[in-house]
Amino acid sequence: MNPVLIEVTRGSIVESQHRGAFCVVDTQRNVVACQGDINTPVFPRSSIKAIQALPMMESGAADTYGFSDEEIALACSSHNGEIVHVGVAQAMLNKLGLSKDMLQCGSHWPMSEEAGRHLAMEGETPCSLHNNCSGKHSGFLAYLKKEKIMPTGYGQPDHMLQKKIRDALEDVCEIDLSTAPIGIDGCDIPTWAIPLKNLALGFAKYSQPDLFFAPERTKAIRRITQSVFAHPYMVAGKDRYDTRLMEAFPGRIFSKVGAEGVFCAFIPERGLGIAVKCDDGTLRGAEIMLSLVLEDLGIFTKEDFDKAGILDLLIHPLKNRNGVHVGDIRRATT
């Protein structure tokens, strides 16, 4: 059973708590830190979008269609559905000469409630471009067009695209997924369950790709990393953990959330990959868990968080409707 890593306080007591597990792996494939179960497969969900983007990069589609760094970053995003995100997704489709109707991700009101209210104020309703995965799916379409593959059913596990993604996951995470548990993700594509240990290893390899991969994959990973580092706002958006963390420490950490309390991250300067899963699937738990791992590894101290203006990502103050400080989400002390 995974330990309590996070407590949510109110007044003098712990009101709620979050259990979870994490794993940190280095480029020698050593587990350098972990807590909890790192061997049972978990669904990485959107935390591996930077791996799901490999077919788009390696096929040459991103170059053929002239995708900018911003657009490549959006292909790795779970974005807020803000005007700027929707615009970049539309620009990707324009470069492909494709309609948004080709996106098979479905639609939903923007992940950002504020963005949703802005949309409503304009008298509009959401379309597939507002789906937090629209950048990823636009990248999928780029790959399919470049490779002249029929997009019909591109979200099915046996479609060429998903097989290509599975191959990439197997190579990066060093795991056989042929018998792995499989689920359907929110945007209607497969998600294969992978142990935290393998996810952390995969992203350790992302931190220094030339040590592990052939030149083409190394080049693709470097371009993805550089794009995300240059445009962290594209990866999430206003008030979002990944964006704030990567903006605060430019080029020093790559982090990506996945639904149900997952994070994958890597630290280029240290050659470390990190994977986190909060047992109950809660975002607030997973966020503070990742921050604590970063603090414990000595990558960013509490002072670093504070100086960068993101101390609330490490010790999250809870304020009530009148702005009164009523408790904190923080490291479990009990």
Place this chain on the structure above:
Amino acid sequence: MNPVLIEVTRGSIVESQHRGAFCVVDTQRNVVACQGDINTPVFPRSSIKAIQALPMMESGAADTYGFSDEEIALACSSHNGEIVHVGVAQAMLNKLGLSKDMLQCGSHWPMSEEAGRHLAMEGETPCSLHNNCSGKHSGFLAYLKKEKIMPTGYGQPDHMLQKKIRDALEDVCEIDLSTAPIGIDGCDIPTWAIPLKNLALGFAKYSQPDLFFAPERTKAIRRITQSVFAHPYMVAGKDRYDTRLMEAFPGRIFSKVGAEGVFCAFIPERGLGIAVKCDDGTLRGAEIMLSLVLEDLGIFTKEDFDKAGILDLLIHPLKNRNGVHVGDIRRATT
């Protein structure tokens, strides 16, 4: 440590899980069912609004100002901030001749994202009336006006109103709160921590108040219960658990959510009080926990849920953006 009561599945595996505790007490003060820790105090938060409404009822304020059943139900609510809720809160203030500026609950965008978008569409921003606690606070103001008590600082623990509420909690839940942990709630009033056992007892007593209370308190509890049963939409709103459950089984269950995964409920026909707390504070966990307690007690069978069109409150299907069924929130099987 509390057991895993709920699992969230995706494909063939459990993706996330929720631990928690619950207690069911009858009118003989017997614990008739429980799991987990029922003795450590937890903050009941908004789950006890039907107790916090006692001063308004017992002072005669509700009658003096001519509050309708709808308005009394709103005084016990954590409402969605829909137009209908805001209108009833405004009507209460109109009857008191008071401005919404008197409400000390603060403001926030409506709890219902849809209601928030409607508000934005009208070019408006939220005020204190949209706060999910505006009905409760309007009830507070009614009591204060009736008793000619200065409203200044009415949310402070040492204010007459909060002392009155604490007295009521002590009487109903049979607990000394003088040394209980205290926290500040979202709407800037005190919340005292109370064990699930005492909360369940308190609501068992609510189910048959004449067995326990003097005529005045009995009458107040009966009027509150009757008001909520008559207007379950006032207590929460569209697509909300409490509203849907109480609309499905009219007069047969009273249930009220509190923040951080708490529910209090009672069953008049069986003389049972129920209290639930989900460890991680997750609403989705607490909702299914309460439904499972109802099923296990034989109060409502799975068929009853199904026939009433609320089977999703017992086994909650997870659908992705394309409407595909990808998993369930349900009773833990492992």
